[in-house]
Amino acid sequence: AQRVTQPEKLLSVFKGAPVELKCNYSYSGSPELFWYVQYSRQRLQLLLRHISRESIKGFTADLNKGETSFHLKKPFAQEEDSAMYYCALSGTSYGKLTFGQGTILTVHP
């Protein structure tokens, strides 16, 4: 079975502060991990995936297999980063995603 846990339902930071959204997973094989973002009144969209090792909108995420984590980080949060963030895992069945519960990030001015 595969599971994704995002322990924080809500996260508030001030503009310019660092932000870290936590994600832990449970999966016996070699997973693919993703972060999706949903801005207010918009559809879900891919933010980044671990296999690309890219930085999107200043966000990065490193897969830590030892800790089974894939935390999302940004050194200086911006107000436009306020959104719902979902961590997701793709395991055995290619394409099927298991989502975490989501974290609502609010960046205050």
Place this chain on the structure above:
Amino acid sequence: GAVVSQHPSRVICKSGTSVKIECRSLDFQATTMFWYRQFPKQSLMLMATSNEGSKATYEQGVEKDKFLINHASLTLSTLTVTSAHPEDSSFYICSAVLLTGSSTDTQYFGPGTRLTVL
């Protein structure tokens, strides 16, 4: 980027009626479409995987006779909620992907359909 549309965006129906929701990939051909259900302030729950030209694969606990899925073409999948009841009220989201086996295959999500059953 690739666009996925859903129709209708919002539907209200009476208990006992059936409702059809369409999911279309507008500018790419999708070998696979997924249907999710999202309850308020909760995560997306995968309901079924829909592959063009074959029967859908349902997740455990999802009634296939209740949620009929048809993937008639590479750009269209439909979800029909049969004999809807108030507990079926939810936000239904589809996603579409062109699976090539590459690590860059990406699921593109539709805007969702809000179903309210009275």
